[in-house]
Amino acid sequence: AQKVTQAQTEISVVEKEDVTLDCVYETRDTTYYLFWYKQPPSGELVFLIRRNSFDEQNEISGRYSWNFQKSTSSFNFTITASQVVDSAVYFCALSEGSGSRLTFGEGTQLTVNP
Amino acid sequence: SQTIHQWPATLVQPVGSPLSLECTVEGTSNPNLYWYRQAAGRGLQLLFYSVGIGQISSEVPQNLSASRPQDRQFILSSKKLLLSDSGFYLCAWSGRQGEELFFGSGTQLSVL
Numbered sequence: 001a002q003k004v005t006q007a008q009t010e011i012s013v014v015e016k017e018d019v020t021l022d023c024v025y026e027t028r029d030t031t032y033y034l035f036w037y038k039q040p041p042s043g044e045l046v047f048l049i050r051r052n053s054f055d056e057q058n059e060i061s062g063r064y065s066w067n068f069q070k071s072t073s074s075f076n077f078t079i080t081a082s083q084v085v086d087s088a089v090y091f092c093a094l095s096e097g098s099g100s101r102l103t104f105g106e107g108t109q110l111t112v113n114p
Numbered sequence: 115s116q117t118i119h120q121w122p123a124t125l126v127q128p129v130g131s132p133l134s135l136e137c138t139v140e141g142t143s144n145p146n147l148y149w150y151r152q153a154a155g156r157g158l159q160l161l162f163y164s165v166g167i168g169q170i171s172s173e174v175p176q177n178l179s180a181s182r183p184q185d186r187q188f189i190l191s192s193k194k195l196l197l198s199d200s201g202f203y204l205c206a207w208s209g210r211q212g213e214e215l216f217f218g219s220g221t222q223l224s225v226l
Binding site: 107 | 173
């Protein structure tokens with residue numbers, strides 16, 4: 001069975017600090033997909049990134065970067081120079097290649113203070 | 115472009131009343147459709163998913179049911195609501211398996 005663990009329940013930083021959100025996953029499949037979503041106070045989930053298990057290249061998109069390491073089953077998310085608008089709940093999710101279901105972690109509440 | 119519509123945004127229902135939440139997708143054909151519930155503002159629990167008309171997979175036993183009468187329509191129902199059915203319900207769609215899900219704006223359901 002697949003599982004996603006986000007050990008950090010809440011993180012609070014001051015604006016302009018860098019912050020890393022951790023995500024550890026478990027799966028028996030060799031083909032799988034990893035995702036990050038952002039849920040601002042409005043409630044709607046916003047897709048951020050998708051990674052397949054065969055692509056371990058790290059990715060950078062503006063202030064966002066992702067570190068995928070199969071050896072440690074981790075897919076961590078870093079926000080550089082955080083801003084107040086980054087305050088949200090962030091979810092890591094896993095989809096096994098054989099199915100259509102996404103399993104989500106419990107989420108990390110990020111608060112960026114001015 | 116594809117869009118997903120979910121309504122209503124907010125719903126307050128008494129215990130024992132029926133429920134019907136509707137979700138429709140535009141701009142795509144034969145999507146995978148999903149209903150998730152988020153309780154207490156945190157983890158998302160998959161309730162149902164569908165890979166085609168009339169094909170429903172239930173993830174957890176509960177007081178709810180789902181139906182897919184048309185290719186791009188997904189309905190979440192209950193005959194009699196329980197207090198424990200309160201939560202934030204999200205509909206989502208995806209293309210082929212392994213692709214990202216795109217979510218609707220959600221329905222905040224309060225059962226009193």
